[in-house]
Amino acid sequence: MNKPTFEIVAKTQFGLEEVLAAELKALGATDVELLTRAVRYRGDHALLYRSNLCLRSALKVLVPFESFYAHHEVQLYKRVRDIDWSRFLTPRHTLAIDATTHSEIFTHSHYVALKTKDAIVDQFRDRFGVRPSVDVETPDVRLNVHIHDKTVTLSLDSSGNTLDRRSYRLARTEAPMNEVLAAGIVMLSGWNGEDTLIDPMCGSGTIGIEAAMLAANIAPGKRREFGFEKWPDFDSELWQKTKDEAQQAERRFSGKIICSDLDPKAVEISEQNAKRAGVSRFMNFRQGDFFESEATTETGTLILNPPYGERLQPENDDDIVPYYKEIGNQLKRHYAGHKAWIISANMEALKHVGLRPTKKVKLYNGSLECRLQQYELFEGKKGEKKEEI
Ligand SMILES: C[S@@+](CC[C@H](N)C(=O)[O-])C[C@H]1O[C@@H](n2cnc3c(N)ncnc32)[C@H](O)[C@@H]1O
Numbered sequence: 326m327n328k329p330t331f332e333i334v335a336k337t338q339f340g341l342e343e344v345l346a347a348e349l350k351a352l353g354a355t356d357v358e359l360l361t362r363a364v365r366y367r368g369d370h371a372l373l374y375r376s377n378l379c380l381r382s383a384l385k386v387l388v389p390f391e392s393f394y395a396h397h398e399v400q401l402y403k404r405v406r407d408i409d410w411s412r413f414l415t416p417r418h419t420l421a422i423d424a425t426t427h428s429e430i431f432t433h434s435h436y437v438a439l440k441t442k443d444a445i446v447d448q449f450r451d452r453f454g455v456r457p458s459v460d461v462e463t464p465d466v467r468l469n470v471h472i473h474d475k476t477v478t479l480s481l482d483s484s485g486n487t488l489d490r491r492s493y494r495l496a497r498t499e500a501p502m503n504e505v506l507a508a509g510i511v512m513l514s515g516w517n518g519e520d521t522l523i524d525p526m527c528g529s530g531t532i533g534i535e536a537a538m539l540a541a542n543i544a545p546g547k548r549r550e551f552g553f554e555k556w557p558d559f560d561s562e563l564w565q566k567t568k569d570e571a572q573q574a575e576r577r578f579s580g581k582i583i584c585s586d587l588d589p590k591a592v593e594i595s596e597q598n599a600k601r602a603g604v605s606r607f608m609n610f611r612q613g614d615f616f617e618s619e620a621t622t623e624t625g626t627l628i629l630n631p632p633y634g635e636r637l638q639p640e641n642d643d644d645i646v647p648y649y650k651e652i653g654n655q656l657k658r659h660y661a662g663h664k665a666w667i668i669s670a671n672m673e674a675l676k677h678v679g680l681r682p683t684k685k686v687k688l689y690n691g692s693l694e695c696r697l698q699q700y701e702l703f704e705g706k707k708g709e710k711k712e713e714i
Contacts, residue, residue, distance in 0.1 A: 328369035328370065328371065329369060330355070330367045330368055330369050330372075331367065331368070331369075331388065332365065332366075332367060332388070332389055333354075333365070333366055333367065333368050333372070333373060333376065333386060333387070333388055334360075334363050334364070334365050334366075334386075334387045334388075334389060334480065335349065335363065335364050335366070335376060335380060335383040335385070335386050335387075336362060336363045336383065336384045336385040336386075336387065337362055337363060337364070337382050337383050337384055337505065337509075338362060338382075338384065338505060338506060338509065338688065338689055339361070339362050339687070339688065339689050340509070340686055340687050340688040340689070340697075341382045341505070341506075341509040341513075341688070342359045342360070342361070342362065342363070342364055343359065344382045344509055344512040344513060345364045345380065345382040345383055346359055346364045347512075348379075348380055348381060348382055348383075348512075349364060349366050349376070349380070352372060352375050352376065352379060352380070353368070353372055353375075354366035354367065354368050354372060354376075355367050355368070364383075370560060370563060371563055371566075371567060373386065373388065373483055373553065374551075374553065374563060374564055374567040375567050375571075376483075377483060377484055377488065377546055377551045377553065378544045378545075378546040378547065378551075378567060378568065378571055379544045379545070379546070379571060380488065380545070381505070381508035381509070381512065381535065381538075381539060381545050382505055382508055382509045382512065383488050383505070384484075384487045384488055384489060384505055385469075385482060385484045385487060385488065386482075386483045386484050386488070387469050387480035387481065387482055387483065387484075388480055388481045388483055389478050389479070389480040390479060390480065390481060391408055391478070391479040392476060392477065392478045392479070393476075393477055394475045394476060394477070395430075395431075395472075395475060395477050396430065396475055397430065398431070398436070398437075398440055401431070401437070401440055401441070401444075401477060402440050402441075402443065402444045403444075404477070405440070405441050405444035405445065405479070406444040406445075406447060406448050408479070410445050410448055410449065411452070413466055413481065413556075413557070414457055414465065414466045414557070415457070415557075416449050416453050416455040416456055416457050417457070418457050418464075418465040418466055418555075419457060419458055419459065419460035419463075419464045419465050419466075420442070420445065420446075420457045420458070420459055420460070420464050420465070420466050420467075420468070421459065421460060421461045421462075421464035421466075421467045421468070422438040422441050422442050422467075422468045422469075422470060423438065423467065423468070423469050423470070423482065424437040424438040424441065424469075424470040424471075424472070425469075425470075425471050425472070426471075426472040427472070427473050427474070428472045428473065428474050428475070429474075430474075430475065431472045437470055437472060438470060441468070441470050441479075442459060445457070463485075465555040465556075466481070466552075466555065466556065467481075467482035467485060467552050468480070468481060468482065469481075469482045481552075481556070482552055483551065483552050483553040483556075484551055484552055484553075485550065485551050485552030485553075486549070487505075488505065488545070488546065489503045489504040489505040489506075490504075490549060491504050491545050491546065491548065491549065491602070492548045492549045493534065493548065493598055493599075493601040493602035493603075494529060494531070494598050494601070495597070495598070495601065500528065500632075501528060501529040501531060502528070502529075502531045502532065502630060502690060503531075503690075503691070504531055504535060504545070506688065506689075506690060507531040507532045507534075507535040508535040508538075508539065508545070509688070510532065510628060510666065510668060510688075510697060511532060511535055511536045511539055511628070512539065513666075513686055513697060514626055514628060514664075514666050514699070515626075516536060516540075516580075516626045517580070518539070518540030518578040518579070518580050519578070519579050519580045520580050520622075520624055520625050520626060521580060521581045521582075521583065521621075521622045521624070521625035521626070522536050522580060522581070522582045522583070522625065522626050522627075522628065523582075523583045523584075523585075523625055523626070523627045523628070523663075524536075524582075524583070524584045524585075524627070524628050524629070524630075525583075525585050525586075525613075525615040525618060525627065525629060526585075526586060526587075526615060526629055526630055526631050526632075527584035527585060527586045527591065527592070527595050527610075528586060528591050528594075528595070528630065529591065529594050529595055529598055530584050530591075530594065530595025530596070530598050530599055530608075530610075531598075532584075532628050532630065533582045533583075533584040533595070533599070533608055534595075534598055534599050534602050534604055534608075536582055536628075537582050537599070537602070537604035537607040537608055538602060538604055540578040540580060540582075540607070541575055541576060541577065541578055541604060541607060542574050542575050542576050543575055543602075543603065543604065544568075544571040544572075547568070547571065547572070578607070581609065581622070582607055582608045582609065583608075583609045583611070583621075584608060584609070584610050584611075585610070585611045585612065585613045585615070585618070586612065586613075587612070587613070587614050587615070588612075589612045592610050592611065592612045595610055596610050615629075615652075615655060616651060616655050618655075618659065619659040619660075620659055620660045620661075620662070620663060623662050624662050624663060625660075625662075625663045625664075626663065626664045626665075626666070627656070627660060627663055627664070627665040627666065628665075628666045628668075629652065629665065629666070629667045629668070630667075630668050630669075631648070631649070631652060631667065631669060632645070632648075633645075633669055633670045633671045633674075633693070634648075634671050634674060645671060645674045646673070646674055646677050647677075648674070649669075649671070649674040649675065649677045649678050650677045650678070650679060652667070652678055653677070653678035653679035653680050653700075654679070656678075656680065656700065656702055657679075657680065657702065660702050661702050661703065661704045662702065662703075662704060663702050664699060664700070664701055664702070665699070665700045665702060666697055666698065666699050666700075667697070667698050667700070668688065668690065668695050668696070668697045668698075669695060669696065670690060670693035670694060670695045672696060675696055675698060678698075678700070680700040680702070681700070682698035682699060682700055683699050683700065683701050684698065684699035685697070685698050685699075686698075
């Protein structure tokens, strides 16, 4: 018998919509539709649970359940109060509300969250004489209010904490990359799990760890909890089955993952994080200077997240431009036959890598707009081609 399906929206970062859609199709989603920083699809409860457990490039998985127009805050309050909230929670449950607004009428998302909360708790007080309390950190039910112009969409947030919190990273370096972005970059790079993957400026090791989890098909959410586990309709048997299936789908892979950094502390932190993620057996860690390194295999993929010259300065170099020039020279001289991807928020410095990018993707690292650029490093003359600037 077919299980009932419903609309689900997975949120992501700008630039990762297509990799997220591909992940969703592989998980069995139907009616997959790309939005900005999100993907809409249909699925049943099993897919909802699997989405949270297995998606690498999603930040949140939402279940929209109500949509209406509101022209002002009184209308918003009334429409929210008209919903039967006993479908989703009881006065004993705790509640949190996240709001995002893209609207000229509703300009303060915090105020929208407050009005929505008032409408819900007022309904409970009227009906039962008691009201659910607010817990912003670990609520039983987390709601999402999204307003675009006059259209209000209410969703249940099935994830709880954002999905980049895989809970393997306790130790942090100075500018760690978020796990969703790191996984997205590995998927965008097209690394197949068979070739060598090198992160020569690994910091806290996020790119290598996410690559190892991807290649070993380890569910990124296997060590954490999710919002839906506290819902009144939570199906613990289905959840156990979903987790068992994901565990059984784990595999070994043949590619090598090499992570290194100039800073010995970063290497130590990366190793600790990889152990916690259960992937250290797939990875090699070493301390070393990228500018003194060379390829140990004939082909492979490098992913570099160098300092941008804003949050971090390159070691032993005050000027970011010669540093990026040297990255290009190092790649040309010592990594012929490899593919290299560089992500940076410093567009000016990127121009000085001195190689022609074969792909460019706009992404964000936190609030910083970045480019992820691919370079194909050929033997001999072709690799010497200068970028026209
Ligand atoms: C932006 S951070 C990388 C963050 C990393 N992607 C993560 O997820 O934590 C840049 C890293 O490059 C390292 N680094 C800078 N110059 C280096 C060099 N010449 N060789 C190796 N590592 C270097 C720094 O120590 C720093 O850890």
